[in-house]
Amino acid sequence: xxxxxxxxxxxxxxxxxxxxxxxxxxxxxxxxxxxxxxxxxxxxxxxxxxxxxxxxxxxxxxxxxxxxxxxxxxxxxxxxxxxxxxxxxxxxxxxxxxxxxxxxxxxxxxxxxxxxxxxxxxxxxxxxxxxxxxxxxxxxxxxxxxxxxxxxxxxxxxxxx
DNA sequence: ACCATTTGACCAGA
DNA sequence: TCTGGTCAAATGGT
Numbered sequence: 001x002x003x004x005x006x007x008x009x010x011x012x013x014x015x016x017x018x019x020x021x022x023x024x025x026x027x028x029x030x031x032x033x034x035x036x037x038x039x040x041x042x043x044x045x046x047x048x049x050x051x052x053x054x055x056x057x058x059x060x061x062x063x064x065x066x067x068x069x070x071x072x073x074x075x076x077x078x079x080x081x082x083x084x085x086x087x088x089x090x091x092x093x094x095x096x097x098x099x100x101x102x103x104x105x106x107x108x109x110x111x112x113x114x115x116x117x118x119x120x121x122x123x124x125x126x127x128x129x130x131x132x133x134x135x136x137x138x139x140x141x142x143x144x145x146x147x148x149x150x151x152x153x154x155x156x157x158x159x160x161x
Numbered sequence: 162a163c164c165a166t167t168t169g170a171c172c173a174g175a
Numbered sequence: 176t177c178t179g180g181t182c183a184a185a186t187g188g189t
Binding site: 162163165169172174175 | 176180186
Binding site: 036041049051 | 177178179180181182183
């Protein structure tokens, strides 16, 4: 699953930050823990690696990586890998044991609010010059074909060494 | 004190 | 061996 996010200056960064852990009416939001960052050949900006915060509790394999574009520093590619075994995206059997207090009633609907907290992570890539005030414009990128930089982006939970 | 981030090291695949 | 992905100790924030 690949998403493209774009920044604009409207929303305060602090707002984005607060959005991070706040559950919405759509259900609890997934939170990510950063576990690595790498310089990528041919990319001006490093790529950051995240995984589900509650991996330990739920054994959730969900991961994502955030890559800022070379030509457009306001645009980020966020590649999601794996599927959550916890909470709303859950399709895995272990979800029942995983979400004791969280009824999995909400499905991932198109009108699900933009995961702003993603940008909080993304903006940490040397946002110098951009300023603190920005807004986020996430949108799916169905017509994205050049996956040469990426391995499979389907949720089939590819190789996990 | 607990938990997330940082950062270089380490590892595996091409 | 090079590159991308992950680990884990140290660090910082709450």
